[in-house]
Amino acid sequence: MKPLDIDSKKVKRVLIYRLGSLGDTVVVMPALHLVARTFPNARRVMLTNFPVHAKAPAASAIIGESGLIHDYMGYPVGTRSLKTLTGLWWQIRRFRPEVLIYLTKPRGDEAVKRDARFFRLCGATRIVGLPLGDLAEPVYFPEKDIWEHESARLLRTIRELGTPDPEDLSYWDLRLTEAEREKARALLPPIAGKPFIACGPGTKMQAKDWGEENWRQLLAKLSAALPDHGLVLVGAKEDAQVSDYASAGWRGPVVNLCGQVSPRETAAAITGAKLFLGPDSGPMHLAAAQGVPCAIAFASRDRRGYWFPVGKEHQVVYHTMECSLCKLETCIEQKKKCLTSISVDEMLQAALRAMKQKESVGR
Numbered sequence: 001m002k003p004l005d006i007d008s009k010k011v012k013r014v015l016i017y018r019l020g021s022l023g024d025t026v027v028v029m030p031a032l033h034l035v036a037r038t039f040p041n042a043r044r045v046m047l048t049n050f051p052v053h054a055k056a057p058a059a060s061a062i063i064g065e066s067g068l069i070h071d072y073m074g075y076p077v078g079t080r081s082l083k084t085l086t087g088l089w090w091q092i093r094r095f096r097p098e099v100l101i102y103l104t105k106p107r108g109d110e111a112v113k114r115d116a117r118f119f120r121l122c123g124a125t126r127i128v129g130l131p132l133g134d135l136a137e138p139v140y141f142p143e144k145d146i147w148e149h150e151s152a153r154l155l156r157t158i159r160e161l162g163t164p165d166p167e168d169l170s171y172w173d174l175r176l177t178e179a180e181r182e183k184a185r186a187l188l189p190p191i192a193g194k195p196f197i198a199c200g201p202g203t204k205m206q207a208k209d210w211g212e213e214n215w216r217q218l219l220a221k222l223s224a225a226l227p228d229h230g231l232v233l234v235g236a237k238e239d240a241q242v243s244d245y246a247s248a249g250w251r252g253p254v255v256n257l258c259g260q261v262s263p264r265e266t267a268a269a270i271t272g273a274k275l276f277l278g279p280d281s282g283p284m285h286l287a288a289a290q291g292v293p294c295a296i297a298f299a300s301r302d303r304r305g306y307w308f309p310v311g312k313e314h315q316v317v318y319h320t321m322e323c324s325l326c327k328l329e330t331c332i333e334q335k336k337k338c339l340t341s342i343s344v345d346e347m348l349q350a351a352l353r354a355m356k357q358k359e360s361v362g363r
Contacts, residue, residue, distance in 0.1 A: 006099070009041055012042055013043050014099045015095060016045070017102050020059070021057060027150050030166050033171045042098075045097075046063075046071075058072075064176075064180070066175035073088070113132075128160060150306055169291055172310065174264060180268045187255065191252075194230045196272075197231050197274060197275045198232045198233075199234070200239070206331065207331040210339050214347075215242070215246035216246045216248060218347050219277075220250070222351055225348075230252045230253040233246075233255070233256045233257060263282065270290060275351055277351060279298070288309030288314065295351040295353075296316045297317055300325070301331075315354040317342050319342060
């Protein structure tokens, strides 16, 4: 792909199209950093959806006051209303984007081309990142039996802006504010000065739920192995009960932050954790972005590696089944056997390996 054919420093208005919630926004951070570095003088506005699920925070709650995005436009996902689409068309026309950055999950060539026609009708003559052809799907690496990470695929679609390393954590920097860090510190006195583990056992998707009894047994065994460690539990307000249950056998101090902090304050609270435990979830991505090693009970509903936590120190337990890659959000017929086949002892060993590997890298 040829380099960008405009003077990026003279661009004043950039519209960025990205839908999704917590995890979807965290994995797009490297692309947002690249856009901000390429167009430093532009007003950068994100066109995104505003999730209605209590456990699905909007993109603005993750990006916050980082300076990567200056404002947001609401995208009405799935609407067929001509009135709504006309209002969106007018809103984009008024903004007059000089460049549109298209950062979406794979949707098929026809849907992408339809979107491109709409954005051109809105006045966006320069579109970067249309995921057509081989850009629409992650690359498979057979020697490792793993798929390209979604963050890397997104960077590949906009490589005319540059080619940063998607595992360079500087491109995952949430630029947390001092106020966010202070809020986190104010809630953590019970574990002050102690090494601690972070855990987010909750999930809004049934097909990703390893089960509260499994988490309870795992945390009890891990606490026995690490008696001097504290425990910080994170998640939405709805996760508070399962977190209390899961942590009942923890021997050291426990702080349950579920529903008490924002996603960015969650990231601040778990910075410095020796380990993060959880399912495939938004908090997992927040932990990885902060450089925290993760041990994850990962449902094989999607491709191995595509949504894994970024980085090399993690231990992801992923069991391939004949029904893998189902992409189901609710698994009844197979009873989540890709997850239920993961034993507590298997996760315990994964957790201890992740911690040991991080310690050896840090020396």
